Amino acid sequence: MWDKRSDMVVHEADPYNAEPQVGALDGRFITAADTFYTRNHGPVPDLEPTRWRLRVDGLVDRPLVLGLDDLRSRFPERHVTATLQCAGARRAAMHAVRPIPGEALWGPTATSTAQWTGVALSDVLASAGVQGDAAHVAFDASDVSELADPPQGFGGSVPLAKACSEEVLLAWGMNGEPLPAVHGGPVRVVVPGYIGARSVKWVERVTVQAAPSDNYFQAVAYRLLPADLDPDAAGPGDGLSLGPVALNSDVLHPADGAVVPAGTTRVSGYAFAGGDRSVARVDVSSDGGSTWVQAEITESGPWTWCLWSATLLLAPGPAEVVVRAWDDTAAAQPESAGPLWNPKGYVNNSWGRVRLDVRAAGGRPG
Numbered sequence: 001m002w003d004k005r006s007d008m009v010v011h012e013a014d015p016y017n018a019e020p021q022v023g024a025l026d027g028r029f030i031t032a033a034d035t036f037y038t039r040n041h042g043p044v045p046d047l048e049p050t051r052w053r054l055r056v057d058g059l060v061d062r063p064l065v066l067g068l069d070d071l072r073s074r075f076p077e078r079h080v081t082a083t084l085q086c087a088g089a090r091r092a093a094m095h096a097v098r099p100i101p102g103e104a105l106w107g108p109t110a111t112s113t114a115q116w117t118g119v120a121l122s123d124v125l126a127s128a129g130v131q132g133d134a135a136h137v138a139f140d141a142s143d144v145s146e147l148a149d150p151p152q153g154f155g156g157s158v159p160l161a162k163a164c165s166e167e168v169l170l171a172w173g174m175n176g177e178p179l180p181a182v183h184g185g186p187v188r189v190v191v192p193g194y195i196g197a198r199s200v201k202w203v204e205r206v207t208v209q210a211a212p213s214d215n216y217f218q219a220v221a222y223r224l225l226p227a228d229l230d231p232d233a234a235g236p237g238d239g240l241s242l243g244p245v246a247l248n249s250d251v252l253h254p255a256d257g258a259v260v261p262a263g264t265t266r267v268s269g270y271a272f273a274g275g276d277r278s279v280a281r282v283d284v285s286s287d288g289g290s291t292w293v294q295a296e297i298t299e300s301g302p303w304t305w306c307l308w309s310a311t312l313l314l315a316p317g318p319a320e321v322v323v324r325a326w327d328d329t330a331a332a333q334p335e336s337a338g339p340l341w342n343p344k345g346y347v348n349n350s351w352g353r354v355r356l357d358v359r360a361a362g363g364r365p366g
């Protein structure tokens with residue numbers, strides 16, 4: 001479906017929600033379009049690129065209506081390699097602590113990295129002329145979601161300062177190809193460092209305004225509610241608004257539950273600092289976090305995850321391989337998902353953890 005690999009982990013067929021197997025993500029800095037996770041709240045719109053229009057309005061001196069050719073001819077082309085991570089990534093591990101009803105149980109791979117091509121949103125905003133009272137930039141799309149109350153197109157906003165940062169794109173290309181429909185083609189917003197929900201796909205309106213968007217997916221959903229609040233009773237403004245991604249990491253190889261031979265085993269995965277922070281160090285443990293070794297960071301970038309790997313010496317028996325990242329403010333990930341539990345299961349950024357069955361030569365369990 002949607003030109004994805006046949007071995008995607010499909011959480012929902014309609015709307016289509018899927019993430020790759022850990023092995024498909026492991027060791028590849030750029031995620032191929034057929035492997036990139038996808039999160040949809042409604043049906044994927046079928047938009048004709050030549051008929052697509054972007055309206056730029058609100059607190060601007062000169063409202064604009066731009067087609068794809070206008071974007072390409074009037075503004076310089078930009079390329080940004082950026083990781084997207086869903087705020088619900090790793091929810092399954094939080095659900096294991098205490099159930100999170102009604103939300104997709106994403107694993108560790110609702111996280112992927114692509115090279116995006118488009119124009120800087122800041123160039124478009126400069127051409128429209130942002131007025132003095134502006135503080136936020138809202139994005140609206142045409143895919144109507146029945147999950148919203150009332151049903152509405154998907155939308156969200158980011159603070160003006162982020163919208164005016166050069167890494168934020170109106171993107172029509174992904175990994176050198178036209179942006180696939182399922183990823184927001186013809187044109188989407190890409191907000192590097194922010195939760196995936198702010199990278200609005202099929203964007204058709206950019207509004208400069210004084211307050212954050214009142215769209216359901218900004219004002220009600222994608223908010224971190226207190227543990228004792230019934231999510232069905234939550235209204236606009238409850239809980240904490242999610243913007244910059246929290247520091248996170250996980251193990252991609254070996255897979256959880258894998259049988260591995262005793263001796264040296266290579267483990268690898270990703271770490272992602274989010275916001276405009278960077279990953280400073282990645283530690284790995286084979287005894288559940290009692291002792292640690294430093295992983296080697298093999299690839300990284302300013303708006304991307306980093307890939308790490310380490311070689312562990314494993315004795316026969318059960319092993320609990322754990323990873324934790326540190327960022328450039330010397331903050332580390334929290335140990336476990338329990339204390340982070342929240343009713344909609346966002347921001348599980350606890351240590352990554354896989355359990356391995358280490359067998360002595362000959363295959364006997366230790």
Ligand SMILES: Nc1nc2c(c(=O)[nH]1)N[C@H]1C(S)=C(S)[C@@H](COP(=O)(O)O)O[C@H]1N2
Nearest residue numbers: 037038039040041086141154196197200201
């Ligand atoms: N219009 C629109 N934009 C959207 C969404 C959506 O459902 N509709 N989902 C958001 C969420 S929650 C995420 S995590 C990212 C996922 O982007 P992807 O499908 O390209 O991976 O898109 C965001 N943009």
Ligand SMILES: [Mo]
Nearest residue numbers: 086087196197
């Ligand atoms: Mo998301």
